[in-house]
Amino acid sequence: MSAEDLEKYETEMELSLYREYRDIVGQFSYVVETERRFYLANAVDVQVRDADGEVYFDVRMSDAWVWDMYRPARFVKNVRVITFKDVNVEELDKPDLRLPDDGPFPG
Numbered sequence: 001m002s003a004e005d006l007e008k009y010e011t012e013m014e015l016s017l018y019r020e021y022r023d024i025v026g027q028f029s030y031v032v033e034t035e036r037r038f039y040l041a042n043a044v045d046v047q048v049r050d051a052d053g054e055v056y057f058d059v060r061m062s063d064a065w066v067w068d069m070y071r072p073a074r075f076v077k078n079v080r081v082i083t084f085k086d087v088n089v090e091e092l093d094k095p096d097l098r099l100p101d102d103g104p105f106p107g
Contacts, residue, residue: 013069020074024065029092032059035085038067044089057087 001009021040028040041061049056059081066074081087 010069017067017069021065021067025092028063028065030061031088031090031092032061033088034059034081034083036083037081039079040065040067040092041079046087046089054084056082056084058082059087 025040027042029042030040030044032039032041032044039061042063043061045060047058047060049058061079061081062077064076064079066076066079068074
């Protein structure tokens with residue numbers, strides 16, 4: 001496979017992965033970024049650990065989706081990540097779950 005073919009393949013895979021992400025992101029509550037991967041999850045627990053003065057993060061997620069184009073099964077029941085780098089956890093906005101401002105509940 002030539003370098004050009006490989007680049008084209010990776011571009012197509014990234015686009016396919018992005019489309020999958022776009023279609024499923026609404027099913028998850030959190031976005032989690034580590035130095036190696038990007039995850040969507042419905043439950044996240046981050047514990048800061050200290051082992052002999054070295055701090056690391058123990059991240060456990062359940063009902064998760066893993067952003068990795070080389071991974072055939074991206075949906076996982078549970079995943080655990082140990083990292084010495086920063087971890088970013090963001091709660092996803094769920095606009096479709098908000099009550100309308102002029103809804104049936106008085107303010």
